[in-house]
Amino acid sequence: MQFPLIISYTFDQYFHVVSLITSRYILVAGAAFLFFYVLFKNKLFNKKIQNSLPKNKDYFREFAYSILTILIFGVIIINIMGNPQIKQYTKVYDDIGQRGWLYYFTAFPIMLIIHDTYFYWTHRMMHHKSLFKIFHLVHHQSINPSPWAAYSFHPLEAIVENGIFIIFAFSFPLHKTHIPIFFLFSIIYNVYGHLGWELYPKGFSKSLIGKWMNTSVSHNQHHRYFKGNYGLYLLFWDRIMGTLRDDYDAVFEEVKNR
Numbered sequence: 031m032q033f034p035l036i037i038s039y040t041f042d043q044y045f046h047v048v049s050l051i052t053s054r055y056i057l058v059a060g061a062a063f064l065f066f067y068v069l070f071k072n073k074l075f076n077k078k079i080q081n082s083l084p085k086n087k088d089y090f091r092e093f094a095y096s097i098l099t100i101l102i103f104g105v106i107i108i109n110i111m112g113n114p115q116i117k118q119y120t121k122v123y124d125d126i127g128q129r130g131w132l133y134y135f136t137a138f139p140i141m142l143i144i145h146d147t148y149f150y151w152t153h154r155m156m157h158h159k160s161l162f163k164i165f166h167l168v169h170h171q172s173i174n175p176s177p178w179a180a181y182s183f184h185p186l187e188a189i190v191e192n193g194i195f196i197i198f199a200f201s202f203p204l205h206k207t208h209i210p211i212f213f214l215f216s217i218i219y220n221v222y223g224h225l226g227w228e229l230y231p232k233g234f235s236k237s238l239i240g241k242w243m244n245t246s247v248s249h250n251q252h253h254r255y256f257k258g259n260y261g262l263y264l265l266f267w268d269r270i271m272g273t274l275r276d277d278y279d280a281v282f283e284e285v286k287n288r
Contacts, residue, residue, distance in 0.1 A: 043112050047108050051104065062177040066225065071083070080174045088176065092178035095184070096182050100181060102185055102189060106196070121204060123206070133203075137202075138212060140202075142212075142263055145212075153260045157256075164186060168187065169183055172253055173254055174226070174253070175253050176224065176225075177224055177226075178224075180220040180221045181217075195213075198212075219263055220262075224253075225246050230243070235279050243263070244265050248278055255275070
């Protein structure tokens with residue numbers, strides 16, 4: 031029996047994948063950092079969720095671990111998509127006409143729901159006392175996170191986080207552009223979650239739609255207190271599982287009323 035090669039790609043292919051992920055991370059996180067932490071830091075400081083700024087060593091740690099995470103992401107992605115003996119078993123297709131535009135656009139909210147569910151339950155798992163220090167402590171060193179914390183994971187957590195790519199690739203048909211577009215949205219929302227400022231308007235957390243959406247306030251509370259608010263894009267699982275912090279709505283309004 032012939033097994034797929036573990037490595038069947040060139041350095042140029044790997045470099046291309048890593049460069050794409052890195053450029054998106056630096057562009058999105060860098061733009062947010064420049065705007066909120068440099069250019070308008072003093073003007074907007076009163077509206078910061080936590081009324082303090084991380085130290086320079088925190089920014090450097092977050093950036094360094096994020097780059098390490100990206101290198102790990104690249105290895106996983108290229109070993110699947112860059113290896114024809116493995117890629118043939120994925121559900122990725124090339125021609126949009128195979129399934130049509132309706133399916134193409136419908137796939138995005140399905141991906142969001144799957145990713146949010148995967149993130150919530152793996153996130154809660156990594157908060158178990160027997161796993162937290164091994165997998166998740168690195169990310170929680172950012173008690174007052176900045177945009178650079180978006181990918182700041184221990185290598186083992188980086189593997190867990192990138193598991194969603196494997197699920198997407200093998201679980202249901204996706205066009206070759208679905209994954210890069212979705213993960214562009216993902217890094218944008220991830221940076222927002224770690225921004226340190228709330229962008230949604232006053233009253234959003236109690237609105238018909240907003241009560242189900244994860245916010246920067248919600249995720250900032252998770253970093254500050256280590257418990258509760260485990261969602262990524264949505265608060266669906268937090269609300270139905272009772273893991274949303276009791277003071278979330280009050281803190282959201284306090285921040286927006288400053």
